[in-house]
Structures are given as structure tokens and as C-alpha cells.
Amino acid sequence: MTDTIARDELAQGLLNCGYEDLNPVQRSVIDLIVTEAPSASPGLALDERSLGERLADRVASFGGSWGFIVGFSVALALWMAWNWLGKGLHLAFDPYPFIFLNLMLSMLAALQAPVIMMSQNRQSARDRKAAEYDYVVNLRAELEILRLHDKLDALRGAELMSELAAQGERIERLTGEIEALRRER
Secondary structure (H helix, E strand, C coil): CCHHHHHHHHHHHCCCCCCHHHHHHHHHHHHHHHHHCCCCCCCCCCCCHHHHHHHHHHHHHHHCHHHHHHHHHHHHHHHHHHHHHHHCCCCCCCCCCCCCHHHHHHHHHHHHHHHHHHHHHHHHHHHHHHHHHHHHHHHHHHHEEEEEEEHHHHHHHHHHHHHHHHHHHHHHHHHHHHHHHHHHH
């Protein structure tokens, strides 16, 4: 049996449509079943990120942590305390209302937000790949289970047919013995 015929029979038997009518993911699952190849991971373990992407991911992971919140809160408190208390000693470089601090915070937010968005977009793409891989594995498992059910049903059907044939032979033999007993009487 050629692979083309096997693919078409599997598609028809398991999905009730021809191989050509399947979407690309379903076709890949049928191909994996026919070739009995393991499902290949979509490269989720490989780190193919550039230096900038890795840096963006590090910034996003640190920027969304309690360490960043606590550290940044301490830095802000020190900035304000230095400028508030140093005003009389002429050590204040950003006196109240802390205009330079506001500028720095705005600049930090303007730079940090796109970096975090880049990291989230990459993570979203990785999650989509992982979800597609999970779908392929689950679909393949479901189709393999359907094939096993079909094989078990075929085996059970053959077993029942042989039991029925044996039972038919016993009935014929018993019928013959009953006829023989009636003739003897």
C-alpha cells in the first residue's frame, strides 16, 4: 500500500473526509501517523533571540518584579529626601516639585513600556507555537486512539464471528443428535 493511499484511507476513516480536504495541520498529523514518526517539537527549547531581544526580556522580567518595585521606591525616596533635606545646605540638585525627577520617570516609562511590549509579543508568539504543537500532539493521540478502537472492534468482530460459527456448528451437531434420538424412539 502506498503512502498516498494510506493517507487517504486514514483521513477518510478517522476524519471522514479526503486527505486533500484537510487543513495543513491535520495533514501533518496524518503524515506523522502514516510514517510513524514522532511529533517534532517546534524548536521551543532553542534560544534564537538576538542580543537586543534577550536584553528586552531581561528588562521585562526585572521591571515586573518586586525587587524592581522595592528598589525603585527606595531610589525615589532617597532622591526626594536628598533634595528636600539638602535644600538648606545648597546640595539639592532637583528642588521641590522635583521637575527633573518627573522628567526621568517619564523617560523611563517611555523607554520601558515598548521594551516590555516587545518581550510580551515574543512570548505570545512562543505561546502560539506551543499551543499549535500541543494541538498537533493531542490530535495525533486522538486519531491513534480511534485507530486502536477500530482495530479492537475488528478483532472483537472476528472473534464474535468465529464464536457464532462455532455455536452454529454446535447447534447443527445438537440438532443432529436430537434427530437421532427421535428416530431411536
